[in-house]
Amino acid sequence: MTSAFPCISVAALALLAAFNPPAHSQGAGGPPGGGGPPGGGGTPAGCAFDSTGTTGLNFGTIDPSAGGFVTATATVRVGDCPSGQTMVVTVDNGQRMNRTMIRDGGTELIAYSLTTPSFSPGTAAGPGVGAYKPATFTGTLQPNAYMDAVAGTYRDVLIVTVTP
Amino acid sequence: MTTHHLARAMTAAVLFATSGSVLAAGNTTVQVTATISAVCQFKAATMAAIPLGTIDPSTVSAAVTGTSDITYKCTTGTVPTVTIGSGGTTLTDGTKTIPYTFSLGSAAAGTGFSTAGSAKVVGTASVALTDAQDAQAGSYSDTVTLSINY
Numbered sequence: 239m240t241s242a243f244p245c246i247s248v249a250a251l252a253l254l255a256a257f258n259p260p261a262h263s264q265g266a267g268g269p270p271g272g273g274g275p276p277g278g279g280g281t282p283a284g285c286a287f288d289s290t291g292t293t294g295l296n297f298g299t300i301d302p303s304a305g306g307f308v309t310a311t312a313t314v315r316v317g318d319c320p321s322g323q324t325m326v327v328t329v330d331n332g333q334r335m336n337r338t339m340i341r342d343g344g345t346e347l348i349a350y351s352l353t354t355p356s357f358s359p360g361t362a363a364g365p366g367v368g369a370y371k372p373a374t375f376t377g378t379l380q381p382n383a384y385m386d387a388v389a390g391t392y393r394d395v396l397i398v399t400v401t402p
Numbered sequence: 403m404t405t406h407h408l409a410r411a412m413t414a415a416v417l418f419a420t421s422g423s424v425l426a427a428g429n430t431t432v433q434v435t436a437t438i439s440a441v442c443q444f445k446a447a448t449m450a451a452i453p454l455g456t457i458d459p460s461t462v463s464a465a466v467t468g469t470s471d472i473t474y475k476c477t478t479g480t481v482p483t484v485t486i487g488s489g490g491t492t493l494t495d496g497t498k499t500i501p502y503t504f505s506l507g508s509a510a511a512g513t514g515f516s517t518a519g520s521a522k523v524v525g526t527a528s529v530a531l532t533d534a535q536d537a538q539a540g541s542y543s544d545t546v547t548l549s550i551n552y
Contacts, residue, residue, distance in 0.1 A: 287430035297436035302477050303443060303515045312432045332434065339434055348436060377434065386514030388479045389440035396432045 285325050285400045288370040291315025295377045295396070297350075300384055308379040314355070316400045317370035322363050326401045327355040327373045332394040339392035348384055348392045350377045355398070442476035442512060442552040445520050449473070449548075452527045459535050467528040472548065473520040476512020480552050484509050484523050487547040493529070495540035502529045504546050 295312040316325055329352055331337050338347040355375040365371050452468040476482050490504030505528075510521040525546070529537075 284428050286428060289430070292430055292432060294433040294435060296433075299437045299439055301439050301441055303441055303475065305515065308436075312434075314430055314432065329432070339436055348438075350434070350436075379436065382516050384436070384438060385516040386478050387438045389438050389477045391435060391437045394434040396434060398430050398432055400428045402428075 284402050285316055285319035285323060285364055287398070287400065288315035288317070291370060291372070295352075295375075297377065297379060300379070302385050302387060305381045305385060307381065308384065309376055311374050311376045312396075313372045313374050314398050315370040315372050317365045318367055319364045319402070321366035323402070325357075325362050325364050325373075327362075328399050328401070329355060329375060330397045330399070332396050334394070337394070339394040341388060341390045341392050344388065344390060346388050346390075346392075348379065348387055350379050350383065350394075352377050352396075438477065440477045440480040440552050442474055442480060442482040442550045444548075444550055445473040445475060449525075452525060454527060454529060457529070457534050457537065459537055462531065462534045465528050465531050466534050467526060469524050469526045471522040472506070472525050473522045474512075474550055475515055475520050476552060478512055478514040480512045482509050482512070483551045485549050485551065487549050489544050489546035491544075493542035493544045495542045498538050498540050498542075500529060500537045500542050501533050502527055502544070504544075506548075 291314065293313045295310050297308050297310045300308055314327065316327055319325070334340070334347070336349070337352065338349050340347055353376045355373045357371060357373050360371055449472050450470050452470040454466050454468045457466055472484065474482065474484075484506055486504065486506070491501065493500040493502050505526050507524040507526070509523040512521050513519055525548075527544075
């Protein structure tokens with residue numbers, strides 16, 4: 239009975255930390271000289287996205303008679319954590335949880351697939367506090383996904399997450 | 403008592419985070435967009451001829467009419483406008499002529515491009531009875547140029 243509450247309060251602290259961006263900036267005062275991973279043994283500081291560095295995944299205007307694969311690449315800029323911190327970037331499945339775009343003013347869907355975000359060229363090592371590097375991922379439309387689609391603009395929204 | 407309040411506040415915060423309306427520092431959003439064009443295209447540069455057959459002016463008793471399917475593909479749901487660019491008024495054998503009419507039915511909506519199927523509009527050619535009865539002997543033809551717009 240009473241033991242349930244301490245567990246919940248621990249979770250609450252973790253959540254508050256996640257909502258508090260300055261936390262990792264202050265933590266940066268720890269290993270300033272380094273270049274190496276944070277050796278402190280504590281919780282690693284969280285990385286973040288550069289709010290101005292994101293490009294959408296825009297497949298452009300598609301002629302449905304074309305029939306080929308259609309690809310587009312999105313870029314996010316991620317970093318602002320201790321230099322050398324390994325950054326893992328993941329992408330969710332979008333607003334319908336199935337990686338589909340929905341037509342404006344309609345209900346028709348177009349399915350797409352995504353690659354795992356990567357830092358190529360480069361590594362997943364954090365570039366340091368206040369610095370960012372691009373991670374990209376590519377979306378693909380299969381021909382059959384769009385050749386019979388109704389004309390119009392289709393959209394989805396992905397949430398991209400970096401850990402830590 | 404104090405612990406209990408903390409637990410409640412926590413529950414509210416979790417629901418808020420799950421809603422996805424507010425992103426933590428480690429998240430960002432990427433917009434995904436694609437625009438599908440409305441396009442149409444005839445299935446062939448030359449459609450099947452409309453046969454009017456062999457007409458005997460002495461026995462013909464009604465207007466002579468023939469039809470042909472004009473086939474095309476369009477973006478699904480897109481209804482094209484098929485129009486006559488030239489021709490469609492006079493059959494000729496090179497010197498002699500027979501007046502006729504050429505008309506188009508209503509165009510069907512496109513069904514996309516993934517399959518061999520197509521949509522169509524019916525073209526109709528018709529020679530009026532009196533023009534058939536008074537025609538001179540010969541082999542007559544005409545070419546109608548069509549365009550498809552969307």
